[in-house]
Amino acid sequence: MSNLKIAVLPGDGIGPEISRQGVAVLEAVADRFGHTFSFEYGLVGAAAIDDCGDPFPEKTYELCLRSDAVLFSAVGDPKYDNNPSATVRPEQGLLAMRKKLGLYANIRPMQTFKCLLHMSPLRQEIVEGADFVCVRELTGGMYFGEKYESDERAYDTNAYTRAEIERILETAYGYARRRNRHLTVVDKANVLASSRLWRKVAQEVAERYPDVATDYMFVDNAAMRMVVDPRFFDVMVTENTFGDILTDEASVISGSMGLLPSASTGEKTPLFEPVHGSWPQAAGKNIANPIAQILSAAMLLEYFDMKEEGALVREAVEASLDQEVRTPEIQVPGGAVYGTAEVGAWIAGYIRRK
Ligand code: IPM
Ligand code: MN
DSSP: OOEEEEEEEEESTTHHHHHHHHHHHHHHHHHHHTOEEEEEEOOOTHHHHHHHSOSSOHHHHHHHHTSSEEEEEEOOOHHHHTOTTOSSOHHHHHHHHHHHTTOOEEEEEEEOOGGGGGGSSSOHHHHTTOEEEEEEEOSSGGGTSOEEEOSSOEEEOOOOOHHHHHHHHHHHHHHHHHTTSEEEEEEOTTTOHHHHHHHHHHHHHHTTOTTSEEEEEEHHHHHHHHHHOGGGOSEEEEOHHHHHHHHHHHHTTTSOGGGOEEEEESSSSOEEEESSOOOGGGTTSSOSOOHHHHHHHHHHHHHTTOHHHHHHHHHHHHHHHHTTOOOGGGOOTTOOOOOHHHHHHHHHHHHHHO
8 A cells, every 4th residue: 555645736728637637547546456645736837927927836846845746737828939028938837847856857658559550640550569768858958058048149058968968878778678678879969069978978878788789860860760660669868859859759659649648757756747738729628638647647656666556547548549438639530529527537437447
């Protein structure tokens, strides 16, 4: 029996709706397995700016620090996207949270679901069996480097230290060892100085993992390879910006962006979040797919070594897809329409009945 204190940060857009389903599934798991999970809610993103002017308030930070895990949903709001001169932005809340919690490793698994293969934008014979993990560095690079912004000139600095590169590589090799022992280091070492340091450090770290096959790939080539031959990849590791771009690309291979979860881990409280964003146009419409959030909850359970619990959540998700209990973007033509809440309730119900 486990006790877990979970900080729930729904954020913006579809965030609150999918967050409710993630919590419902965790409650079902707690009841089914006799665990005690407690949930405490906090504000982040535009919701926090509206409340107190700060996208990651001190109060939310303290909540994260005293929790065992954070279940995060999404941030972002069009009123900031369309206003480049806004100085306070919802995304800063997410970046501050990652930085202050030291969440340098973002684990983004790409998996396919058999019954959805035909919904991939790629041909079925290309995606069938694709299954890889992107390990994205999350607290360095251009996102956090020195910036300058005026109306005439602007820059972002893509800075990395040896220590930052080494620790994310260690994380990636850990995953490679637990999977098929193939690591692809993605960089742009033919152009960027920061990438040359990545490659140099990677070549050193690789010597400590002779049991893992390491290869090196330029990011443009990796973006191409991912759609031509996604089965090539087992684990890939890359810097913050490249990882952001490649994982959006990876997320649609499965057929919907609404399916892929992630875990951000590092120095302090680990955080579990869907790969997709806040999809403001869909907010309040009960149409967003809750599965990415629910699988993020599965990753949370697995992080705390609740393997059976995590496996049951995954089984319930697959059963919902198989039985066509699906949100509109992946529903079969003429199939019954299920909303965010209905899909979540079905999955939670499956867990309770099992
Ligand atoms: C992601 C998102 C964030 C990022 C945004 C919302 C700041 O796109 O988690 O991939 O760029 O890291
Ligand atoms: Mn992104």
